[in-house]
Amino acid sequence: MLHCLNTSSNLVGGGNISDMTVLERQRARIKFQNEHQQFSGNGFSSSHQQQFMMLGCDSALGEIVTNSMKPDPDYENGFDEETVKKRKTDNKVDLNSKDKRIKVCVEEGESKIVEQRKGQKNTKFNNGNKNKRENCEDSNSKENSKGSEIQNQKPDYIHVRARRGQATDSHSLAERVRREKISERMKYLQDLVPGCNKIAGKAGMLDEIINYVQSLQRQVEFLSMKLAAVNPRLDFNIDELFAKEVFTQNFPTTGIPSEMTNPAYLQFNSAQQLVSCCGGLINNMGIIPPEIGLCRNINAPTSASLPEIFLDSSIFTHILPSSTWEGNFQNLHNVDFDQARSISFPSQPFTGMVEASNMKMEM
Amino acid sequence: MEGQQNKRKRVYSVEPNKVMQAKFSRNYINYLAPALMKIKERRSSIEAKNVENVVKYEVDMAMVFSSQGFAWSNALKLKLQKDGGEGSSRINYQQNDMGPLDFSKKNCSKFEASKILEEKKLVEENEIVDDQLRCLRKLIPGGEEIMCDEQMVSELESYVSCLQMQRSILSSLSYSPSKFVVCATLSSYWIVAGTLYK
Numbered sequence: 001m002l003h004c005l006n007t008s009s010n011l012v013g014g015g016n017i018s019d020m021t022v023l024e025r026q027r028a029r030i031k032f033q034n035e036h037q038q039f040s041g042n043g044f045s046s047s048h049q050q051q052f053m054m055l056g057c058d059s060a061l062g063e064i065v066t067n068s069m070k071p072d073p074d075y076e077n078g079f080d081e082e083t084v085k086k087r088k089t090d091n092k093v094d095l096n097s098k099d100k101r102i103k104v105c106v107e108e109g110e111s112k113i114v115e116q117r118k119g120q121k122n123t124k125f126n127n128g129n130k131n132k133r134e135n136c137e138d139s140n141s142k143e144n145s146k147g148s149e150i151q152n153q154k155p156d157y158i159h160v161r162a163r164r165g166q167a168t169d170s171h172s173l174a175e176r177v178r179r180e181k182i183s184e185r186m187k188y189l190q191d192l193v194p195g196c197n198k199i200a201g202k203a204g205m206l207d208e209i210i211n212y213v214q215s216l217q218r219q220v221e222f223l224s225m226k227l228a229a230v231n232p233r234l235d236f237n238i239d240e241l242f243a244k245e246v247f248t249q250n251f252p253t254t255g256i257p258s259e260m261t262n263p264a265y266l267q268f269n270s271a272q273q274l275v276s277c278c279g280g281l282i283n284n285m286g287i288i289p290p291e292i293g294l295c296r297n298i299n300a301p302t303s304a305s306l307p308e309i310f311l312d313s314s315i316f317t318h319i320l321p322s323s324t325w326e327g328n329f330q331n332l333h334n335v336d337f338d339q340a341r342s343i344s345f346p347s348q349p350f351t352g353m354v355e356a357s358n359m360k361m362e363m
Numbered sequence: 364m365e366g367q368q369n370k371r372k373r374v375y376s377v378e379p380n381k382v383m384q385a386k387f388s389r390n391y392i393n394y395l396a397p398a399l400m401k402i403k404e405r406r407s408s409i410e411a412k413n414v415e416n417v418v419k420y421e422v423d424m425a426m427v428f429s430s431q432g433f434a435w436s437n438a439l440k441l442k443l444q445k446d447g448g449e450g451s452s453r454i455n456y457q458q459n460d461m462g463p464l465d466f467s468k469k470n471c472s473k474f475e476a477s478k479i480l481e482e483k484k485l486v487e488e489n490e491i492v493d494d495q496l497r498c499l500r501k502l503i504p505g506g507e508e509i510m511c512d513e514q515m516v517s518e519l520e521s522y523v524s525c526l527q528m529q530r531s532i533l534s535s536l537s538y539s540p541s542k543f544v545v546c547a548t549l550s551s552y553w554i555v556a557g558t559l560y561k
Binding site: 175178179181182185186188189192193201202203206207209210212213214216217219220221223224225226227228230231232 | 403406414415418422488491492496498499502512513517519520523524527534536538
């Protein structure tokens with residue numbers, strides 16, 4: 001019965017459209033539905049209906065859309081069986097996010113309404129579209145619930161362009177959904193690839209990405225060749241560094257747990273900053289290994305316990321003001337150097353834990 | 364002291380990406396540094412032209428070890444194991460110039476044609492995007508095996524960021540090796556010191 005009512009309301013909304021916006025259409029639908037409640041024959045109040053529509057998103061919505069696609073009111077009574085069938089099949093769909101669904105739905109809903117205006121092909125569309133219909137159902141039902149907060153949550157649905165001329169068979173719709181997902185993911189790529197922000201189109205952006213990946217690969221190749229040439233000069237005297245027990249220990253001795261709560265430490269613990277600081281330390285101060293004012297206090301590495309590292313904060317005061325890198329780790333970490341600078345690093349030591357045994361093995 | 368040593372102190376970065384990147388760097392250097400040392404020692408026994416390949420191999424293997432868990436990483440590993448360090452793992456990408464969308468070629472003569480044109484634009488754009496996605500598949504190691512485009516794009520994210528990091532590490536290695544020595548050890552320390560412990 002409910003779907004009968006939905007049918008009628010949607011039919012009106014669907015059938016009379018000329019230049020009405022979606023909102024207006026919905027209002028017309030609701031009005032019609034309120035006026036013609038006797039169609040249902042069981043006295044559903046509109047509020048109940050809306051509730052039902054909201055709740056029964058996954059199931060009852062098929063009817064709404066399918067019915068909206070059938071402009072002929074005479075089909076109204078014949079909807080029952082069909083819609084019941086659709087109700088059962090609609091539960092199979094699994095999509096990621098409702099928002100996405102709604103977004104996709106809106107476009108599809110628009111397109112469907114357009115289709116209704118133009119060609120009014122119904123059966124084929126109805127039968128082929130179970131999955132996508134659920135999207136539309138979702139959005140349509142929510143659209144139908146007038147004045148609900150959902151409308152406020154999607155303020156932009158009115159501005160969605162109807163995709164005219166686009167085929168609405170299941171393949172195209174599936175493809176369109178797929179493309180939407182890809183566009184979503186490409187937003188993350190935009191952040192990664194420098195210079196992608198300016199480009200608007202998807203194809204141009206992909207072009208940029210392709211070029212960037214190619215150039216990165218070529219660079220890596222070139223650098224590895226260079227590394228092969230440089231190899232003889234490389235000298236990882238790591239054991240030496242480990243063995244040396246460095247230096248100025250002018251801070252409280254042990255790793256006090258309270259230091260961990262040091263906000264500066266917590267802020268600073270982004271390893272990116274650490275690495276970049278190290279890079280900067282090396283680059284800007286031109287320090288050779290033994291002279292690093294770096295305090296390490298490595299406990300017996302053979303023990304299973306983890307040693308602690310203490311860092312003299314004075315090092316960081318050296319590093320922090322400098323803002324020019326030799327670019328070694330700059331690309332690596334995209335350090336927001338202002339962030340490091342803003343941290344007022346007290347003279348408390350910086351503690352950390354090291355998997356020393358692991359390091360020893362690997363080094 | 365003992366208790367504090369045994370205590371695992373969790374450190375959380377406000378930017379989890381950077382933690383991931385730091386872990387990558389550490390693992391990468393951890394693998395590559397001794398590998399390079401070994402190559403250096405064996406240098407006399409290896410032919411000149413093979414050194415490059417060996418280095419390339421090690422570079423790629425370092426990449427694999429640093430970025431475990433990604434599909435492309437596994438694919439790269441398989442490829443390296445198959446080739447055994449002879450062939451380049453880098454795909455020689457033939458220039459497949461996509462070019463920008465060029466709709467000026469279309470004859471937009473009539474008014475109705477504009478609608479058709481728009482339709483064609485979309486179709487063409489879709490085709491171009493498809494071509495580009497195919498190209499990207501070829502670029503990513505193991506891209507052909509990835510079934511759906513969405514997954515490929517997400518793999519692409521990790522691949523691009525790992526490539527960026529790899530490039531930075533290699534550049535610092537090649538261009539300032541002496542400084543890198545310290546950097547490597549220190550950075551390893553700091554990276555470990557700063558990262559989440561897993």
